[in-house]
Amino acid sequence: MEDAGSMVPEGFTTEAFGGLPAAMGIEIIxxxxxxxxxxxxxxxxxxxxxxLHGGASCVLAETIGSIGSALHAGPDRITMGVEINASHHRSASEGHVTGVATQLHGGRTLTSYEITITDDRDRRVCTARLTCALRDRP
Incomplete structure (x- = not known):
């Protein structure tokens, strides 16, 4: 299980993820x-x-929690989200929101992350929790 440090690992760009994260303009910092x-x-x-749509907050939360889980799993394993929940505390109507996913549990078969999403004034917009299953790569 690897920890890539505080920089963005090679290949972890929005363009590399494509699909929904790219369409929503998510930028990995x-x-x-x-x-x-x-x-x-x-x-x-x-x-x-x-x-901000509550579903957009969930997409941001699941994207960054899944990235952390994938880095925990390492290159020979895959990660799949199995449960997400979110509490929406306040609205955001302009600027950007920032998500921070912090690992709560990093095991052999499961990971869990708490994700806080804040607005440009550092006010909490959403708190989410994501659990991912880890499996051997087919």
């Missing part, structure tokens, strides 16, 4: 098995009232 930091624009990720 720091990544290790213990802590992952990323930001995402509010604009383009809103619900009809013009505030």
């Amino acid at each position: 720091e990544a290790s098995a213990k802590r992952v930091v990323a930001r995402m624009p509010v604009e383009g990720n809103t619900q009809p009232y013009g505030v």
Whole structure:
């Protein structure tokens, strides 16, 4: 199980992930098995009232928690999210939100992360928890 330090490991770019994280504009800032930091624009990720969509917060949370889990698992294993929950504390209507995933448990078959999402004024927007299963690569 490896820990990549506080820099973004090679290949861990938004473009490399493609799909949903890229479409939502998620930018990885720091990544290790213990802590992952990323930001995402509010604009383009809103619900009809013009505030950040709760599902967007969940996508950010699952993306960065899964990155930490993948770094914990190492290159010979895969990680799959099995449970996510989120509490939405306040709205964000402009700027960016920043997610910080902190490893709560890093075992052989499961990882768990707490993810805090804050606005540009460092006010908590969302708190999430993600559990991932680790399996041998097929």
